[in-house]
Amino acid sequence: MENVAITGISGYLGTQILKLLDKDPDVKTVVGIDIKPPGFASSKLKFHSMDVRQPMAEVFTRNKVDSAFHLAFVLPPKMGVDAHEINITGSQSFLKACDAASVEALFYQSSHTVYGAWADNPALITEDQPLRPTPNFPYGQDKAEVELLFREYAKSHPGQSVTIVRVVSVVGPEAGPSGLNVLFMPITIHVCGFNPAWQFIFEDDLARLDVTLVKERRSGIFNAGADGEVPYRDMLKATGKPSLGLPSAVWKALIGLSWSLHIQRKSPSGGLEFMRYPIIVSNEKLAKLGFKFTMNSREAIKSYMDSKMSPGKPGG
Secondary structure: OOEEEEEOOOOHHHHHHHHHHHOOOOOOEEEEEEOOOOOOOOOOEEEEEOOOOOOOHHHHHHOOOOEEEEOOOOOOOOOOOOHHHHHHHHHHHHHHHHHHOOOOEEEEEEEHHHHOOOOOOOOOEOOOOOOOOOOOOHHHHHHHHHHHHHHHHHHHOOOOEEEEEEEOEEEOOOOOOHHHHHHHOOOEEEEOOOOOEEOEEEHHHHHHHHHHHHHOOOOEEEEEOOOOOEEHHHHHHHHOOOEEEEOHHHHHHHHHHHHHOOOOOOOOHHHHHHHOOOOOEOOHHHHHHOOOOOOOHHHHHHHHHHHHOOOOOOOO
């Protein structure tokens, strides 16, 4: 791995991976693609201010890219932005560039949400489970659609290594609220009769995992979630805030109405399912490769909560 390309390099995970590659003596060049430069400076970085939907083949070819991470992803919904179009077209542009440059190893950061939050989910979900993203939850639906593009690419390009990682919620001192927005509302919410388990991964572990899989040319699909789980209401209690519990049907109506009226844009009604049913993934496949997590789920979420709830921080 000498010349590496990263789309979405200015994002949370892109910056974490750039920091690792900056210290890697094997890496000579990091080709960064984003609409704004990353906050981390590296002498190895060749930054290209580009919309991910623009053709990237010339950039990949000119820089002799041998390894490429596709991290660019707009979290739907986003006001005034067609997130779905950006996610799909941007992924197609990335794959065309990898094809043109004969990139040796491709990486796509997928999500555990492609499994969906369902009552009949197994206790531990393995990589062979079908994709069943939750209806009316665009994030998971887009992640699944892009994943299928990469899987089709892998079939038609057997000489290239294609790695897909389905990651659970990423937490740590540097993490933003993202899927944990509910913890930072003045009053937290829960669904009466439900207390699903949540699984996490520490931010440093994910960056290290992604880089390791690409360096070792590990083709295939891998779940990424640390050991253990944390009950949803344990997290709510940790915030010290009051929590409002209502029946599922009531929450669904309220969230759906507030969404349609643009009162809130954090989540459509599909997001409610994650407060009802768990998505806990098996990490046995990674364990067989010898990968070890530095934190389990409870330790990872504690590192996040300690940082975000400290005095002077939002939510603190």
